[in-house]
Amino acid sequence: MAHFDFERGEVVVRIVYDGLATAGKTANLRSLHAAFSKRAKKGVYAPAETPTGRTLYFDWLELLVGYLDDWPLRCQILTVPGQFAYAERRFRLLRDIDGVVLVCESTPKGVDAARIASVFLGKALDACGNADVPIVFQANKQDLPGALSPEEVAARLGLGERRRLIPASALHGDGVRVTLLTALDLVRERLRHRLRRGGAQALSAHTETAEELYAAMLAAEDTVDAEVAQALDAALRSVPGA
Numbered sequence: 001m002a003h004f005d006f007e008r009g010e011v012v013v014r015i016v017y018d019g020l021a022t023a024g025k026t027a028n029l030r031s032l033h034a035a036f037s038k039r040a041k042k043g044v045y046a047p048a049e050t051p052t053g054r055t056l057y058f059d060w061l062e063l064l065v066g067y068l069d070d071w072p073l074r075c076q077i078l079t080v081p082g083q084f085a086y087a088e089r090r091f092r093l094l095r096d097i098d099g100v101v102l103v104c105e106s107t108p109k110g111v112d113a114a115r116i117a118s119v120f121l122g123k124a125l126d127a128c129g130n131a132d133v134p135i136v137f138q139a140n141k142q143d144l145p146g147a148l149s150p151e152e153v154a155a156r157l158g159l160g161e162r163r164r165l166i167p168a169s170a171l172h173g174d175g176v177r178v179t180l181l182t183a184l185d186l187v188r189e190r191l192r193h194r195l196r197r198g199g200a201q202a203l204s205a206h207t208e209t210a211e212e213l214y215a216a217m218l219a220a221e222d223t224v225d226a227e228v229a230q231a232l233d234a235a236l237r238s239v240p241g242a
Contacts, residue, residue: 001096001130002191004071004203011068011200012207013191014076015183016093018121019103020113021054021082024140027170028103028179029061029079035177039064047214055081057217058093060210065180068188071200075184084232087120089217091228094124099187100135101179103170104157106147111156118157119238123231134186137165138179143172 003012017025029044041062048056059079067073080090094100100121104114114137125131139153148156150167159165164182168175194203208216 001098002194002203003207004200004205005074005207006201006205008072008074010072010074011191011203012074012076013098013187014078014096015099015101015180015187016097017077017079017101017103018090018094018117019080019082020117023082023103023105023110023113023117024138024168024170025079025082025103026053026055026059028101028138028140028168028176029059029077031170031173031176032063032077032180033061035173036063045210047210054083055079056086057081057089057214058210060213065184068191068200069195073184073188077180082117087232088220088223088225088228090120091124091127091225091231092217092220094121095128095130097130097133098191099183100133101138101183102135103138103140104153105141105144106139106150106153106167107141107144108148108156110141111148111153114157115238116235120231120235123227123234127227127231132190134183134190135163136179136183136186137163138170138175139165139167140170140175142167142174143169 005012017028019025033040033044045060061077063075065073065075080093125133139150154165166175166179170176
């Protein structure tokens with residue numbers, strides 16, 4: 001998915017914040033913008049949302065995030081719509097990416113939702129041959145009364161020792177920076193293997209803008225992808241009673 005912007009001389013990567021509704025994905029982007037405002041091109045962009053602020057397509061934030069070896073690195077950070085009704089849109093956003101942050105509310109119900117999201121994510125990545133995309137899990141809303149500890153969240157999600165899980169409270173900005181920086185480190189490590197083979201100039205030259213992505217999603221609204229139905233069915237079957 002990584003691209004090379006020849007005009008700016010920047011490598012551009014995309015990290016998507018995944019998770020079901022109300023997990024705290026948009027809150028993460030707003031906190032990131034507040035934390036890295038001097039590195040942001042603009043504010044958080046949402047092409048459409050519900051009257052209550054729910055994401056209908058995606059939220060978008062672009063940050064300059066340092067370097068990848070000698071190349072300036074720009075990161076497109078997106079969220080997905082968490083509602084099942086928008087599974088098609090979510091599937092589209094999860095296919096062409098360099099890294100994922102799976103946001104989980106740190107409650108028993110939130111962990112069940114994250115397990116569903118994790119299965120759907122895996123199906124989307126497998127469908128486009130992107131199964132090696134790095135995933136960071138965020139145990140969000142640690143400030144809630146009765147929140148599960150990060151260790152309990154990891155155990156309930158069945159995460160192995162190699163999986164990264166970061167405790168956070170995105171509403172208050174806690175753990176937000178380290179979550180993104182952890183994901184970026186993994187993205188850099190993965191991308192370096194590609195750069196060794198052909199350099200940054202061998203990457204695709206087309207860098208999609210937020211407006212182009214929104215237009216492409218609108219154009220695809222009437223299409224039906226059988227892989228989406230399969231992924232959603234597998235995800236819903238993954239948690240008894242879901």
